[in-house]
Each structure stands twice: as structure tokens, then as C-alpha cells.
Amino acid sequence: MTEPLLGDAVPAAAPGAGSNGIAASDRPVFELLDVEKRFAVSRPAGFLKREKRSLAALDGVRLTVRRGASIALVGESGSGKSTLLRVLLGLAEPSDGKALYFGQPVNEVRAQSRDFARSVAMIYQDARASLDPRMTVTALIAEPLLHFGLCGREAVGERVAALLSRVGLPAEIAERYPAALSGGQVRRVAIARALAAEPTVLIADEAVSGLDVSTQAQLLNLLRRLKREMGLTLLFITHDLGVASYLCEEIAIMYLGRIVETGPTDAVLSAPAHPYSRALRHAAPEFFAPITDPLEGEIPSPLDLPTGCRFASRCPRVEEDCLTAEPILAPIAPGRTVACRHPLDAEDHPALPQITASAPAAGSPAGGAGVSA
Amino acid sequence: MNAPDLVAAGDAAPLLAIEGLTLERGRSRILDGVSLTLGRGETLALVGESGAGKSTIAFALMGLIGKSEAKIAGRMRFDEVDDLASLDERGWGRLRGRRIAMVFQDAGAALDPCYTVGGQLVSVLRRQLGLGRAKARERALELLEGVGINDAEARLSAYPHELSGGMQQRVMVAIALACNPELLLADEPTSALDVTIQAQIIRLILTEIRARGASCVFVLHDLALASQSCDKIVVLYAGQVMEAGPSRGILERPRHPYTRLLKSCVLEIGTETLDPPEGGVPSYGDMPKGCRFATRCPNALSRCLAERPALAADGDRLIACFNPEPRP
Known part of the structure; x- marks a missing residue:
């Protein structure tokens, strides 16, 4: 079944969400209000001296995660994706701003009861490291079941078997240890463990990166199916725009601790408004398309942030006013926001490479290794 | 850029010709009769999933696999050197780093x-x-x-x-x-990097080897990137060559069932559905005697499990399959 990329995909049966799924009056699951997260770092300042500096890993981040939404959080290393996730989960307290879960601060909710831990599940980037190597697959999946008292010991075997089959694992691996499993199987165990407590929100940090394409495709299909069947709210951290477009209806693109563009995945990727989004879009490998002019330079150090727009130092469209003050995330179209003083519009996208690129010019070697000088 | 000349020269006197390269570690046959040729100035991508033997080929070409470590059979001809595998350390001293150089993954x-x-x-x-x-x-x-x-x-x-x-x-x-090498081996040179940096590095490597007229073997897992950067492509599965030839022809019209499956798993922006094969690569102990892909192949015939199809010329490419997709 192909899911609509746009519009309200109503979850089949969100626990506690009623038949209407996303009622307008419902509070968002998560809300980040101008969240700032600073870390104090000390660095050398002359001979035998060190100075304390404040590093803003997140700066003025606003994000709303509605029930049943699927949001891809995309950005390169150092963009603050993982810090944002830690703030959402209450593992790091924002230095400024608020992180709310159904309208209540996350750290308060966490302190009050175990409900938060049960409802919000997490799949970690390094699935193998997230599983205790001394526990069997059964013990690993049973742990959350017993911890939350979801079933008695006598029923554990049955529940584990059901979860294994749900994530497409054969029953015979139940008594194996993580070391005996392949990379794809380990991820499936991590997914089964995350789903054991019947969460309503699933947060995944690069859950399919570093895998072979066929394994990645199997897992993406699994996550798509689970999202539909369980009515999960999905927050998916990835650096791969293809993964974002396959799994998520909405996208938020981050650069150096700020969200620079948000909107429906399809709309943002087919006509990015922020020059950085466009650069990311162009940098993703595409069949037979020439390798386009990559973005100049590298992400600046968060300790030496430029004044004005953080992307200005690499932006091909930079103008004088970009260097003076930081642009804020503002609406540009229904459901879309961008933080740029000179956003791109539809006319700026004639050259977006199409998947079926035209044949290479005569005389170029077969394969169209097109690198224009 | 005199590309047609390069291709023609490649056919006449390839810089590198690997014939029936087989590599065994203990009882595991990591490479099973790999053959490929690379002309001067050509770029070639070794593609396939983990365990396909891509990096092993690159390491063998760099002389980094010790004789005690693995048993190597077959031939790797490089320019006037008849077989790289027979070189001693002195012989390698004249080649490694000087005429054959490598860019490592990490x-x-x-x-x-x-x-x-x-x-x-x-x-x-x-x-x-x-x-x-x-x-x-x-x-x-x-x-x-x-x-x-x-x-x-x-x-x-x-x-x-x-x-x-x-x-x-x-x-x-x-x-x-x-040292201006004639052959550059690039083993997943960008897999640890962000996409915008990946584009910079691939472009840099291509520009530099073109300026020097050098050849390059890329080890890649990204088929789209291979189509963008390489003239030729060699598709490997569990140490066997499945299909090889011009990258555009092969990736536009894959004829080996494995190449087709591999391509169908590639996620592009806007991909609606993926239909990956179930399961994974079998372990070396469970490999079928014939085509190693036979156990997962949708086109498999009964003979595929017992008999190994030869890598044979078919149109613009080489295919090792008893039952490939028909020619268009």
C-alpha cells in the first residue's frame, strides 16, 4: 500500500487516540519552544591558560510533534540532531526555552511516573551496543515487558514470540545472544525491544544507517508497516533524504544547532526554500546525474559562530543583510517554514536533477561520469 | 577529454587484468574466480553488499594480504607485471605507493x-x-x-x-x-562523511586522476554514486562476479537478477515502494556449489544450485547467469 505523503494520514489505531486519530484540540505530543542547549567547554587561551566558552548545540529550536505525525530530522554531523533528541527524551535539560510533552515539561513528566518511559520508545543508532551482550534475545525483549508489568512471567514466552514474528525474526533466534546475530537482525531485536512496551511514540536515531541496501530496504518496510499498524508517532533522525522521503510525511532540516526549514517532505524536497536544503538535495547521489558543484567548505565550529546567518559562510546566495542578523524560522507557504532572508522560490529550481537524466553527451565514456570542470 | 581513445586503449592493452582470482581463508572461499579488466584512464566501481569481497580485491591489488593469511590463486596482471600475487616485498616496494596507491575508508x-x-x-x-x-x-x-x-x-x-x-x-x-600513481584504489572513500563533503571528495578524486591520466578502482556500496563516478561497474555477490560492463548500460538495464534486485533496493528521493529480497547472504559454510546467489534468486533454475554459470560476454557486458533477464 502506498501511503499519502501529504495530508493527514490517520493512524489506524492510536492507543487512546480515539477513532479520530488527530483531533484538532489534541495537544501535541512534543513541543519544543525556543529551546537552547549550551555546553560549557574549556579551550586553550594562550600559554597554560584556558578559557571557558559556551557552545550552543541548540539555539532557538521550535518543533511541534503532533500525534500520528512522522517527522524526519535531517542534518549533517554537528547540526544538533542528537542533542535535540536528548532534550526531547529528557536526558538533557534545555538551558533555555521549554521542552513539553502533552503540555507538561518533559523532566517533570519523567519524574512523576514511568508512563513517559513506556510511551516513548527509542531505537539507538548503534543497535548492537544498545543490547546487553550477556542477555539472550528473549531476555532482552522480556525486560521491558516485566519492568512495566505488562504480563506475568508465564506469558513472557508467548509475548516475545509474537514480537519476534511482528518484526520478522525467526523464532529460533530467541535463545541466541546478540553476538550471534547479523547487523539487520540486531536492528530488528532493537525494534522489538522498543515496541515491547506498546509505545505510542517511536524515536529512532539513524536506525537504518550503515546497513546493506537490501537489509535497509527490509527494515524501512518493517518500520512503515509498524507505524501504520500501531499508529505510531514517529520521529526519525537520519542524514539520508531518501530515508526521510520514504518514511516521513514531514521533514525538519537542521544546520549548526538551528532548524532552517520545515514542511511536508515531498514539497520541501521537490522545491527546497533554504539554500542549505537545496545543497543537501543536490549532494544526494542520483543515478546518472553529473556530480553537481558541492557546497564550498565545511560546517563552521559552533565555538566561532559567524554573526548573522550561520550558513552565510557557505551560502551561494549570501547578501549583505545575511551577515548582520540571524534570520528566524518564518512561514513561507501553508505548512512550510524557512529561516532565510532570501529563500528560493519555484523559479530557482529548473536545474533540479531528475532521476531519468538525459543521455550523456556523445564522446563521454559510457557511464556518464560527468564532472564538469 | 579524449574519452573514446581511453576506452579503445583500454580494450587493446588494459592496465590491469584480473583472471580467475580466488582467495581462501581457511575453509572460506572469500573470492571465487573474480575476473575484470581496467584500461588506462578508466574508472571502475566494485559494488555489492558487505561480504561480497569488494575491499578484499582492493587489498589484494595493494599487496596487503599476506601469504600466510590467505591462499590466493588466479592472476592479477598489472601493466608489465605478470602477476601481482607472485611479487615479493622488494617487488612490492617498487609498486606500492608509487604506481598503485590507495585511499582508505576511514x-x-x-x-x-x-x-x-x-x-x-x-x-x-x-x-x-x-x-x-x-x-x-x-x-x-x-x-x-x-x-x-x-x-x-x-x-x-x-x-x-x-x-x-x-x-x-x-x-x-x-x-x-x-607519486602520481597509475592506479588508485579508493575503498569507500566517503562512507564516513556527510553528503555535501562526499560530493567534494568524489569530485576531487575524479579531477585529480583525470588530470594525471590515471585509472581508479572505487569500492562503493552506493549504486547511484557508482553511476555518477565510474565508467565501468563490476557487481559482486559473495565473492563471485555476477555482472560486469559499462556502468550506464548495466544500471539502466540490469540483466542479472542480483543486479536488478540490488538496484530495486536503492532508495531515492520520491521512491514509493521497495521490494527487497528476504533473508541475507548465506554464510560460507552454507554456500551453494553453483551460483552463490541461487538460494535467493527469483529466476533460479534447478541447475543453478549445482552448477556455476560462467562469466560470459552478452551484448555490451559480461553476465554469469543461466537465466538472465532477456535482452531489450
Whole structure:
């Protein structure tokens, strides 16, 4: 079944969400209000001296995660994706701003009861490291079941078997240890463990990166199916725009601790408004398309942030006013926001490479290794 | 760019010709009769999933697999050298780093953390080309500037950990290119890097090898990237070549069922559905005697499990399959 990329995909049966799924009056699951997260770092300042500096890993981040939404959080290393996730989960307290879960601060909710831990599940980037190597697959999946008292010991075997089959694992691996499993199987165990407590929100940090394409495709299909069947709210951290477009209806693109563009995945990727989004879009490998002019330079150090727009130092469209003050995330179209003083519009996208690129010019070697000088 | 000449020259006298390369570690046959040719100035991508033997081929071409480590059979002809596998360390000393160089996957791990960038470059230039200290330093500076490192003078005295991943990979490209090798091996040169940096590094490698008329073997897992950067492609599965030939022809119209499946798993922006094969690569103990892909192949015939199809010319390419997709 192909899911609509746009519009309200109503979850089949969100626990506690009623038949209407996303009622307008419902509070968002998560809300980040101008969240700032600073870390104090000390660095050398002359001979035998060190100075304390404040590093803003997140700066003025606003994000709303509605029930049943699927949001891809995309950005390169150092963009603050993982810090944002830690703030959402209450593992790091924002230095400024608020992180709310159904309208209540996350750290308060966490302190009050175990409900938060049960409802919000997490799949970690390094699935193998997230599983205790001394526990069997059964013990690993049973742990959350017993911890939350979801079933008695006598029923554990049955529940584990059901979860294994749900994530497409054969029953015979139940008594194996993580070391005996392949990379794809380990991820499936991590997914089964995350789903054991019947969460309503699933947060995944690069859950399919570093895998072979066929394994990645199997897992993406699994996550798509689970999202539909369980009515999960999905927050998916990835650096791969293809993964974002396959799994998520909405996208938020981050650069150096700020969200620079948000909107429906399809709309943002087919006509990015922020020059950085466009650069990311162009940098993703595409069949037979020439390798386009990559973005100049590298992400600046968060300790030496430029004044004005953080992307200005690499932006091909930079103008004088970009260097003076930081642009804020503002609406540009229904459901879309961008933080740029000179956003791109539809006319700026004639050259977006199409998947079926035209044949290479005569005389170029077969394969169209097109690198224009 | 005189591309047609390069292709023609490649056919006449390939720079590199591998014939029936087989490599066994203990009882595991890691490579099983791999053959490929590479002309001068050509770029070739080895593609396939983990365990396909892509990196093993690159390591064998660099002489980094010891005789005690694995049993190598078959032939790897490089220019006038009849078989790379028969070279002793002295023979390798004349080739490795000088005529065949390698860019490794993880630059952070491949660069020596105890020496400055300049020190590592200068030592290569002095040892391989016999340059004097001052001359080597001057050349090191040129090389760093050549790979797009700003403020190269200051970077010469930097240690690898002081550089970003992208910069480290640029340094490694500079070291690999220091002696103007005829063959560059690039083992997943960008898999640890962000996409915008990936585009920079792939472009850099292509520009530099073109400027030198050198050939390049890329080890890649990304088919789209292979189509963008390489003239030829060799699709491997569990140590066997499934399909080989011009990358455009093969990726536009895959004829081996494995190439087709591999391509159908590639996720592009806007992909609606994926239909991957179930299961994974069998372990070496469970490999079928014939075609190693037979156990997962939708086109498999009964003979595929018992009999190995030969890699045979078919139109513009080579295919090892008893039941390939029909020619268009």
C-alpha cells in the first residue's frame, strides 16, 4: 500500500487516540519552544591558560510533534540532531526555552511516573551496543515487558514470540545472544525491544544507517508497516533524504544547532526554500546525474559562530543583510517554514536533477561520469 | 577529454587484468574466480553488499594480504607485471605507493596519529621519490593546496586529529597522489562523511586522476554514486562476479537478477515502494556449489544450485547467469 505523503494520514489505531486519530484540540505530543542547549567547554587561551566558552548545540529550536505525525530530522554531523533528541527524551535539560510533552515539561513528566518511559520508545543508532551482550534475545525483549508489568512471567514466552514474528525474526533466534546475530537482525531485536512496551511514540536515531541496501530496504518496510499498524508517532533522525522521503510525511532540516526549514517532505524536497536544503538535495547521489558543484567548505565550529546567518559562510546566495542578523524560522507557504532572508522560490529550481537524466553527451565514456570542470 | 581513445586503449592493452582470482581463508572461499579488466584512464566501481569481497580485491591489488593469511590463486596482471600475487616485498616496494596507491575508508584510522600531516607527506615523498628535505616540503605544500586545503602552510604542522573528517580524507588523497600513481584504489572513500563533503571528495578524486591520466578502482556500496563516478561497474555477490560492463548500460538495464534486485533496493528521493529480497547472504559454510546467489534468486533454475554459470560476454557486458533477464 502506498501511503499519502501529504495530508493527514490517520493512524489506524492510536492507543487512546480515539477513532479520530488527530483531533484538532489534541495537544501535541512534543513541543519544543525556543529551546537552547549550551555546553560549557574549556579551550586553550594562550600559554597554560584556558578559557571557558559556551557552545550552543541548540539555539532557538521550535518543533511541534503532533500525534500520528512522522517527522524526519535531517542534518549533517554537528547540526544538533542528537542533542535535540536528548532534550526531547529528557536526558538533557534545555538551558533555555521549554521542552513539553502533552503540555507538561518533559523532566517533570519523567519524574512523576514511568508512563513517559513506556510511551516513548527509542531505537539507538548503534543497535548492537544498545543490547546487553550477556542477555539472550528473549531476555532482552522480556525486560521491558516485566519492568512495566505488562504480563506475568508465564506469558513472557508467548509475548516475545509474537514480537519476534511482528518484526520478522525467526523464532529460533530467541535463545541466541546478540553476538550471534547479523547487523539487520540486531536492528530488528532493537525494534522489538522498543515496541515491547506498546509505545505510542517511536524515536529512532539513524536506525537504518550503515546497513546493506537490501537489509535497509527490509527494515524501512518493517518500520512503515509498524507505524501504520500501531499508529505510531514517529520521529526519525537520519542524514539520508531518501530515508526521510520514504518514511516521513514531514521533514525538519537542521544546520549548526538551528532548524532552517520545515514542511511536508515531498514539497520541501521537490522545491527546497533554504539554500542549505537545496545543497543537501543536490549532494544526494542520483543515478546518472553529473556530480553537481558541492557546497564550498565545511560546517563552521559552533565555538566561532559567524554573526548573522550561520550558513552565510557557505551560502551561494549570501547578501549583505545575511551577515548582520540571524534570520528566524518564518512561514513561507501553508505548512512550510524557512529561516532565510532570501529563500528560493519555484523559479530557482529548473536545474533540479531528475532521476531519468538525459543521455550523456556523445564522446563521454559510457557511464556518464560527468564532472564538469 | 579524449574519452573514446581511453576506452579503445583500454580494450587493446588494459592496465590491469584480473583472471580467475580466488582467495581462501581457511575453509572460506572469500573470492571465487573474480575476473575484470581496467584500461588506462578508466574508472571502475566494485559494488555489492558487505561480504561480497569488494575491499578484499582492493587489498589484494595493494599487496596487503599476506601469504600466510590467505591462499590466493588466479592472476592479477598489472601493466608489465605478470602477476601481482607472485611479487615479493622488494617487488612490492617498487609498486606500492608509487604506481598503485590507495585511499582508505576511514582516514582518521589510516593516518598516523603520532605524526603531523606534513611529516607523513614528506616521508612518502622522500622515501618514494628520493626528494631532499626542502624539496619534499615544497612539494607537500603544493599537494595539500592541490587537494583544496586552505591555509596549507599551517596544516602541514597539524596532527590528523586536529582536522575534520573531510580534511583528513583530503590529506589521504594528497598522500595517495604524491607519486602520481597509475592506479588508485579508493575503498569507500566517503562512507564516513556527510553528503555535501562526499560530493567534494568524489569530485576531487575524479579531477585529480583525470588530470594525471590515471585509472581508479572505487569500492562503493552506493549504486547511484557508482553511476555518477565510474565508467565501468563490476557487481559482486559473495565473492563471485555476477555482472560486469559499462556502468550506464548495466544500471539502466540490469540483466542479472542480483543486479536488478540490488538496484530495486536503492532508495531515492520520491521512491514509493521497495521490494527487497528476504533473508541475507548465506554464510560460507552454507554456500551453494553453483551460483552463490541461487538460494535467493527469483529466476533460479534447478541447475543453478549445482552448477556455476560462467562469466560470459552478452551484448555490451559480461553476465554469469543461466537465466538472465532477456535482452531489450
